[in-house]
Amino acid sequence: MVVIDGKVLAAKLQGRLAEKTALLKDKTGLEPGLVVILVGENPASQVYVRNKERSALAAGFRSEVVRVPDTITQAELLGLIERYNQDDAWHGILVQLPLPAHIDEEAVLLAIDPQKDVDGFHPTNMGKFWSGHPVMIPSTPAGIMEMFREYGITLEGKKAVVIGRSNIVGKPMAQLLLDAHATVTIAHSRTENLAQLAREADILVVAIGRGHFVTKDFVKEGAVVIDVGMNRDENGKLIGDVAYDEVKELASYITPVPGGVGPMTITMLMEQTFEAFQRNLDK
Ligand code: GUN
Numbered sequence: 001m002v003v004i005d006g007k008v009l010a011a012k013l014q015g016r017l018a019e020k021t022a023l024l025k026d027k028t029g030l031e032p033g034l035v036v037i038l039v040g041e042n043p044a045s046q047v048y049v050r051n052k053e054r055s056a057l058a059a060g061f062r063s064e065v066v067r068v069p070d071t072i073t074q075a076e077l078l079g080l081i082e083r084y085n086q087d088d089a090w091h092g093i094l095v096q097l098p099l100p101a102h103i104d105e106e107a108v109l110l111a112i113d114p115q116k117d118v119d120g121f122h123p124t125n126m127g128k129f130w131s132g133h134p135v136m137i138p139s140t141p142a143g144i145m146e147m148f149r150e151y152g153i154t155l156e157g158k159k160a161v162v163i164g165r166s167n168i169v170g171k172p173m174a175q176l177l178l179d180a181h182a183t184v185t186i187a188h189s190r191t192e193n194l195a196q197l198a199r200e201a202d203i204l205v206v207a208i209g210r211g212h213f214v215t216k217d218f219v220k221e222g223a224v225v226i227d228v229g230m231n232r233d234e235n236g237k238l239i240g241d242v243a244y245d246e247v248k249e250l251a252s253y254i255t256p257v258p259g260g261v262g263p264m265t266i267t268m269l270m271e272q273t274f275e276a277f278q279r280n281l282d283k
Pocket of ligand 1: 094095096097098119139140168
């Protein structure tokens with residue numbers, strides 16, 4: 001069994017990105033800019049946003065985190081986004097999710113200029129991605145594809161099961177696996193005989209958001225198991241969606257939590273910001 005080390009791979013890619021950024025900065029005097037807008041004080045979101053800022057600065061980007069209270073109105077938030085849309089110094093704009101209930105998430109995602117939408121959540125980017133002309137790809141599944149590449153894991157012809165159907169992870173993950181010629185099933189909490197279905201998978205990606213949900217009964221011997229989960233157990237410890245200790249005995253490759261998918265997600269977000277910057281230079 002091989003543990004896929006997302007932390008080491010992310011650090012390697014971050015290093016390369018910092019070099020590319022420095023080269024372009026020398027040549028043009030310009031640097032990629034990423035702005036992250038955080039509404040309210042969701043503790044998990046605060047941690048994610050801090051990590052994104054740290055990663056952007058390490059890559060040599062201009063980085064700004066705009067923290068606004070959860071009393072902000074929708075109109076004020078849309079106005080804030082529009083200001084960054086108009087400002088050429090910023091190549092990536094990200095609004096951290098989830099948003100407070102009084103704000104319409106779809107309206108917010110629609111307001112971000114698709115060329116600056118480094119999350120890839122704008123319907124224009126989603127449509128391009130689904131029709132086979134990707135510009136911005138959601139970071140978590142993009143990071144998982146990098147892991148497959150790095151570890152030489154073949155996808156072509158393989159049976160892949162994705163557990164979870166979110167717009168952020170499950171659905172785009174299925175699309176990327178399909179593009180890589182896997183045979184893909186999307187399953188979810190209401191799938192009947194889920195464990196039995198999962199046991200058919202050569203590649204099992206789990207993004208269901210329930211701590212230690214996937215036990216050894218869900219895993220075929222030799223399967224590749226990717227755990228996207230970030231949950232807290234009763235002691236506040238960070239745990240994945242996969243019962244790691246028992247599943248690792250069966251898997252050929254497995255990602256740990258923490259130190260698996262998480263660091264890769266952030267690095268891919270930086271890659272997308274760099275690419276948005278580069279496209280802007282080429283214009
Ligand atoms: N909340 C959880 N994951 C994400 C993500 O990838 N992007 C944004 N904007 N918010 C999130």
